[in-house]
Amino acid sequence: AQKVTQAQTEISVVEKEDVTLDCVYETRDTTYYLFWYKQPPSGELVFLIRRNSFDEQNEISGRYSWNFQKSTSSFNFTITASQVVDSAVYFCALSEILTGGGNKLTFGTGTQLKVEL
Amino acid sequence: EAGVTQSPTHLIKTRGQQVTLRCSPISGHTSVYWYQQALGLGLQFLLWYDEGEERNRGNFPPRFSGRQFPNYSSELNVNALELEDSALYLCASSAGTPGVAGELFFGEGSRLTVL
Numbered sequence: 001a002q003k004v005t006q007a008q009t010e011i012s013v014v015e016k017e018d019v020t021l022d023c024v025y026e027t028r029d030t031t032y033y034l035f036w037y038k039q040p041p042s043g044e045l046v047f048l049i050r051r052n053s054f055d056e057q058n059e060i061s062g063r064y065s066w067n068f069q070k071s072t073s074s075f076n077f078t079i080t081a082s083q084v085v086d087s088a089v090y091f092c093a094l095s096e097i098l099t100g101g102g103n104k105l106t107f108g109t110g111t112q113l114k115v116e117l
Numbered sequence: 118e119a120g121v122t123q124s125p126t127h128l129i130k131t132r133g134q135q136v137t138l139r140c141s142p143i144s145g146h147t148s149v150y151w152y153q154q155a156l157g158l159g160l161q162f163l164l165w166y167d168e169g170e171e172r173n174r175g176n177f178p179p180r181f182s183g184r185q186f187p188n189y190s191s192e193l194n195v196n197a198l199e200l201e202d203s204a205l206y207l208c209a210s211s212a213g214t215p216g217v218a219g220e221l222f223f224g225e226g227s228r229l230t231v232l
Contacts, residue, residue, distance in 0.1 A: 045223035098173045107160040
């Protein structure tokens with residue numbers, strides 16, 4: 001069965017600090033995809049990144065970076081120079097490709113990030 | 118381009134009632150997914166519709182049902198509401214590329230409170 005663990009329930013940082021959100025996953029599939037989503041107070045889940053199991057290159061997008069390590073089944077997310085607008089709940093998710101091509105996501109429990117002035 | 122839209126945004130029902138939630142996917146997306154985000158239970162997969170058919174459902178009782186219309190919009194119906202059905206119901210759409218786990222684009226959800 002698919003499983004995603006986000007051990008950090010809540011993290012508080014001061015603006016401009018760097019912060020890393022941890023994600024550990026379990027799957028028996030050899031091909032899989034990992035995702036990060038951001039959920040601001042409005043409720044909408046905002047897509048941040050998708051990474052497939054064959055691509056272990058780290059990704060950087062502005063202040064965001066992701067470290068995918070297959071050997072430790074981890075897909076961690078770092079925000080550099082955090083800002084108040086980064087305050088949200090962040091979810092890591094693992095895909096299961098369904099018969100017919102659907103994408104069923106198993107989400108972690110989320111990490112509440114609070115960035116204070 | 119409009120994103121995924123859901124209605125209503127908030128609603129209050131009493132136990133035993135029935136509710137219908139609506140979702141319009143991004144134009145061109147044929148797949149619609151429903152997720153439940155209940156307090157303490159996290160985000161759980163409910164249903165997947167594609168090309169008008171229910172393709173897969175999560176571990177939810179039959180009183181959770183829905184349908185997808187020819188224009189790819191979708192409805193989620195919940196019958197005989199129970200207190201634990203109180204949750205944020207999120208709809209997502211995807212372009213549905215076979216063999217590729219494409220990103221799901223989510224709406225802002227419908228927050229259901231059951232009293």
